[in-house]
Amino acid sequence: MSLLPRVAWLGISVEDQYTLLAKFGHVTREAVFAAISEGEIARALEWAEQGRSIVWQNLLSLRVPLDEPLHGNPELFKLLTRLKAISRQLEHTKGAWTLSDGLLAHETEDRMKLAPERDELINMIQHMPGQENFMKPNSLHHLAPAAREGPIVFINLLWTCSALVLLTDDQGIGHVVDIPLERVTLKKAEHLSERKAQVNGGNKDVDAVFKDILHTLWTDYVQPIVDGLGYSVAEQRPPRLWWCTAGPLAFLPIHAAGRYDTAAKVGDKLSDYVVSSYTPSIATLLDQSHPSPPESPRILTVAVSDTPGMALQSTLKEVESIHHLAATMHTVGLKNKEATKNRVLDELGQCNWAHLACHGVQVGGKPMSSGLILTDKTKLELSEIVKTKLPAAEFVYLSACETAVGDQGIPEESAHLAAGMLFAGFRGAIATMWAIKDSVAPRVAEDVYSHMLKDGKADQEEAVYGLHEAVRKLRVGGETFESWVPFIHIGR
Known part of the structure; x- marks a missing residue:
């Protein structure tokens, strides 16, 4: 199992990593089964975790803070400094996020040179006293x-x-x-x-x-x-x-x-x-040293109602109710032509909560090309979202279709928009497993934010209870299964 993450080697493009992993989905299942059969239950869970979301975990490893206590160890300081530099270069090379057919030859060569050097640096650090577990898979502890x-x-x-x-x-x-x-x-x-x-x-x-x-x-x-x-x-x-x-x-x-x-x-x-x-x-659920959420969050809403041929008129009503509930908070609203890709990315980088009401699309075989449809049918792709650092992010509501639909070929990888939002920095998300009714979306959103902003106090962790109640109302109110089943909560 320790070799499985190396299938998704950082020296190749994300698309190629996903292609290779599609051939190894059975490996984790068989390893976990073997561990259970031998009574190694803790080991089974550790292996199950190692085989999950490998691409996300590898990319996240490029962002791990490398601030180990050095205790006057100049050699360790030297290795960590170089590792930081290489990780930063790998994260910002084009192949970290884009498809292989969009890479130039020199960009591919750069990654092929940097990745093995990074592997060797990690190996050298792991052989130093007190660093045996450096960047190794998480144990049960x-x-x-x-x-x-x-x-x-x-x-x-x-x-x-x-x-x-x-x-x-x-x-x-x-x-x-x-x-x-x-x-x-x-x-x-x-x-x-x-x-x-x-x-x-x-x-x-x-x-x-x-x-x-x-x-x-x-x-x-x-x-x-x-x-x-x-x-x-x-x-x-x-x-x-x-x-x-x-x-x-x-x-x-x-x-x-x-x-x-x-x-x-x-x-x-x-x-x-x-x-x-x-x-x-x-x-994903481990505390990644998030700062304490502010008492009054900065809330971004995006509503695209006029997509040609795919109008979503209720999105305007949806965000209006949020602004009404959050009247005492700092809110930023982008509607239709205001919702350009650059503007949305810029505001995402500053907000604590984000509500994105628009069309979403899952691209089979090319998950990093999945995205949200903004103004003039411009697509904000998953590849663009995950490379955006969101230091203040707490909660995102993806009121769009197919935002938690993974790729059928790589089900263990959680290759969907909601998971990408968590990777980018959000702690929790509400998303959908398939298309949602335009008439139902505003009702669910209003119930969720009513819980999150109850008594004038903001609490992101109430989102899941708000969704629980909103879905219950739809269910007992006689709505069809297709109306209430697709809504899910992900993360904290």
Whole structure:
């Protein structure tokens, strides 16, 4: 497993990294299965984490602060100084973010020279006294703080399937629980994912198929986990739980698992017990030394209602309600022609919260070309977002279609807009798994921000509870599954 991240070598373009990783998705599943079979449950979780979001983790390693205590060690100082310089060069070369067919020969050569030198520097540092774990994969001890606010669940799919759950006790010590999923196999999960894809493709019996898929997710996947963790129906504020999905589960709405037929009762769906979030990896939830959020955040709203041939008139109403709720906050609103790519990127670099109401598009096979459609059909690509450093970023609401849809060929990589926003610096995001109704979006947004700005106080961590309540209202109000299921929360 320690060699897997080297498949996505920093010396080649991101597109080539994704292409190579598409051939190795089974490696992590088999390694995790082997560790579970040998009773090495902690090792299984560590390996599951190593095989997640490898491209993101490699790119993030270029931004790791290299401020190790030097204790008068001039040799270590020299190596770290050079490593900083090379990492900065690799991050800013064109190939770090763009497709291989857009690279010039000298740009490719630069990366091919810098990457091995960086590898050698890291190896030299790791052989110095006290630096044995420098830039090595996180152990359970280092991952444990990620679960301080609730369990993190990773489901491994193979011939037999298990849920690995990371828990942290009151002393901050991490524990991993293995919950067998006896009715699940990789083939069954693939079949379920295919059925869901057909629903989004225009199946006439949408509601009936959704009911069946969500029921199967509940009985086969989620209920055993809920029972295994000893949850009971939440009478007031539900606890939080995070899903770290891989393989075909990356495209299934686990957060909505449950029975929704006439015989359903309280306790027959996941949302009766917990509030669900997703995460691209466990490390994403670790505290990356974010500054304390301001009491009065700077809020950016972007609304593009007049996209030719794809009008979204409700986006203007959507952002108006946010400005009304945030009347005492510092807000910046960009509408239609004001929402140019440069202006949006500039404002993203200054805001704490961002609400982006426009069209989104996922580009199959080229995830870094996925993006948000701004004024005059200009696309703000994922590659442009992730290379933008956002020092003040806290929360982003992607009120657009397909903002949490990964690439079918690389499901372990979380290659979608929402994950890119977290990589760029946002701690939490609300996004969508498929197209959302223009009429529903403003209602969900208003409920979310009502929670986040309750009693005139700003609290980004209330976003997930606001979404939980907004979705509940849609569900009990008789809206279709397609209206409320796609909304998800990612990150903190």
